[in-house]
Amino acid sequence: MDAGLQECRREPLLDEARALGAAGRQALDALTRTAAQVTQCPIALVSLVGTDHQHFLSRHGWDADGGPRVDSFCTHAIVRPDLMVVPDALLDPRVCGSPLVTGPPFIRAYFGKTLMLDGLAVGTLCVIDQRPRRLSPEQLNALVGLAAGAEAVLTAHRQLQLLQSNTERLTDFAVASGDWYWETDAAGRLSWISSGLAEAWGAQGEFLPDCLLPDTEVTDEHGQRLAGLLPSAPLLRLRDLLDRRARFSRVMIQRGSAAQPRALLLSAVPRHDGGVFGGYRGIARDVSAQALAEREARRASRALERIAAEVPGVIYEFRVYPDGRAAMPYASDNLATLYELRPEEVRNDASAILQRLHPDDAVRVSETVARAAASLTRWRATYRVRLPTRGERVLFAQAMPEQQPDGSVAFYGVISDVTDEVREREQLDAMRIERDTAARSAEARAELMSRVSHELRTPLNAIVGFSQLLRLRFPDTVTEPGRSARHIHHAGEHLLALINDMLDISAIEAGRIEMHPTTISVRSAIDRAIDMVLPQAAERHIKLCVDVAPQVEGVMADERATRQVLLNLLANAIKFGPLDSTVTVKARRHGDDQVDLQVWDEGAGVPVAQRSRLFEPFVRVAAEDRPAGSGLGLTISRKLARLMGGDVTLDDSVSRTCFVLSLPAATLKPMEVADTDFQGLEALPSLRSTRRLLYIEDDPVNALVMEGFMRLIPGVQMEVATTCAQGLIAAQSLPDLIFLDMHLPDGTGFTVLEALKADERTRGIPVVAVSADAMPEQIDAAMRSGFEGYLTKPIDHRSLNETLLRQFERGLQRLLGPAEA
Secondary structure, three states, X not given: OOHHHHHHHHXXXXXXXXXXXXXXXXXXXXXXXXXXXXXXXXXXXXXXXXXXXXXXXXXXXXXXXEEEHHHOOHHHHOOOOOEEEEOOHHXXXXXXXXXXXXXXXXXXXXXXXXXXXXXXXXXXXXXEEOOXXXXXXXXXXXXXXXXXXXXXXXXHHHHHHHHHHHHHHHHHHHHHHOOEEEEEOOOOEEEEEOOOXXXXXXXXXXXXXXXXXXXXXXXXXXXXXXXXXXXXXXXXXXXXXXXXXXXXXXXXEEEEOOOOEEEXXXXXXXXXXXXXXXXXEEEEEEOHHHHHHHHHHHHHHHHHHHHHHHOOOEEEEEXXXXXXXXXEEEEOOOHHHHOOOOHHHOOOOOHXXXXXXOHHHHHHHHHHXXXXXXXXXXXXXXXXXXXXXXXXXXXXXXXXXXXOOOOOEEEEEEEEEOHHHHHHHHHHHHHHHXXXXXXXXXXXXXXXXXXXXXXXXXXHHHHHHHHHHHHHHOOOOXXXXXXXXXXXXXXXXXXXXXXXXXXXXXXXXXXXXXXXXXXXXXXXXXXXXXXXHHHHHHHOOOEEEEEEOOOOOEEXXXXXXXXXXXXXXXXXXXXXXXXXXXXXXXXXXXXXXXXXXXXXXXXXXXXXXXHOOOOOXXXXXXXXXXXXXXXXXXHHHHHHHHHOOOEEEEOOOOOXXXXXXXXXXXXXXXXXXXXXXXXXXXXXXXXXXXXXXXXXXXXXXXXXXXXXXXXXXXXXXXXXXXXXXXXXXXXXOOOOEEEEEOEEOOEEHHHHHHHHHHOOOOOOXXXXXXXXXXXXXXXXXXXXXXXXXXXXXXXXXXXXXXHHHHHHHHHHHHHHOOOOO
């Protein structure tokens, strides 16, 4: 249809719609309130768009009754009979420049559904917010449903207007000519009719008397069907009434066509001539308008019921009367689910609703309802109900109160079941509390482990350090004092291993160990691990063998963790294998994506009774001639392997002992050959006859241990300072290397390092941390701050030698330059 014709047709429709009566406005007001409540928007409107102006037929949260069409959002919405969604008006080119966006009421979000009347878009049902937002699919569906209800109200109003207009005309005709009258003979043939009845009756052409009254179905005046007089006739027909020859009143028959139905209301009395039944005299009234209006009203009511059924939860009206009574005049059918009550049970008395409230919430809910009724402010509440079959549920209700002429306060609102949401939120809160508790527990455990480690490692430094010095001086372990030194050293190492294992498993459980997987050469990883256990194997006269299958190249794993697991498995095999035996490491492909590193020894295997608990913490397997381990090595190994996507298992299908480290397979890429390790201090070129070491340490026992080591290393001269201040003064003599304890009486190692780096003269001296703090985070912090290395107490002479060689060579390269070195 041409746009001009549409505008011409729209204006009369708008005039009819604006003439909406009080009942229609109340219906639209209920819909706009419901729209605002369902969408939780502060503004809801039923807007009619005219040629130059828009008129708000119903408004909620908006003071003005209309405005210029050119500024309105609804002008855009009626272009298409669809849902217009504007989540952020400032970003929508259609409306971003509207004064309603840039000025009061500062619209940011708009959602409008076009209203159709007689096939034309006349306006919208819309909701508005002053903040950008989106509506959920359920809220959008509810808005569409409520718009359908508004259309039904406007359509019904228009039909009623038309029918009322027709009724006024018919009334004028009735005044001028009276109702239609008719008369029959004894056989039921029409013998006389008044003017106009033939057309109303539906006669074609000129109505002729002497025709039988139509044998059609009759209903009561409201269109409800009536039961027949005989069992064989289930519906009452006009012939049944005529055959009774008795008076009947206000029965309705349908005439006309489907396109133009007519409803006639008939009343008649029997006519007797000389005591003989002579027929009927009756009156006919055209009640088509009333019948159509009732049908439209019923249809609109059914439409509203369907809309209410689609809205989540219960749409309701709750009334509080001055005498304290409460009633729920209207509630949608979902009340049967949320309260297990039928709407008719609470229509006049809402006490059954109140009895469903949880006793612990009843007083609070009643008090908030009373305050909202007194202040006429929005009411919201979350509360529990106890239902006969569904048990305890959590409901959320909101409503807007309005004062009524009879003194009561009516609450119009929505109730929804939020049990699942509340329970989910409670579970999340519980999980959050549990997480925070676990985090605090882990932090406290880490702090405890750090303190335990520090306090135990300090005396262990003396035990292990002096035992190493004794063993280096008396290497014969058969005669005294070498034999006693050996036992002391093994006991100290056992205690140190137990401390290290406890720190490792604590770090793993706390999630502080990070994996850095790279492609690792299987052969290289095995060779390096074997190199580190060669001294242990030599003591027990155990031969170490390696068997790597040709198709095995590399694994994808963390290098440090892989080395630790292999060391644990090799150490166990050496410790628990028989003297003068062989420990073999085999590498085999397992499928396409896995490599198995098998550590075999020639022992009798793990007892069957202990296999199921072998990987549990502190479960120890003892050999007859040796003490058991800490019981943590296998536990740590398995945890580390699983963090790398692998596992550690015991192959119990063989008679000998075989532990298997499984890791993801990887293909090696060409790599540069790494520098070889330093073999000894003698290999180090020198510029001077000695190397000067400054050891800043407040514990005299620790200083004695270090002095003992230095006396065994040719060409190293050590000076000791016991405080931060003394150490900084001694550093002015520019030693070649500084060993720095991290806990000093007048400060920490960090403060000393910072002062050394700030001094241009001492900035280049390498500084190595020496501490009983062996926690990974402490070591990482020290290395990040600028320390060149980190030695943990108790000092191991092999690590000490390696550190001295590495740091002295770096110092030499710095002095000579790359080419000269």
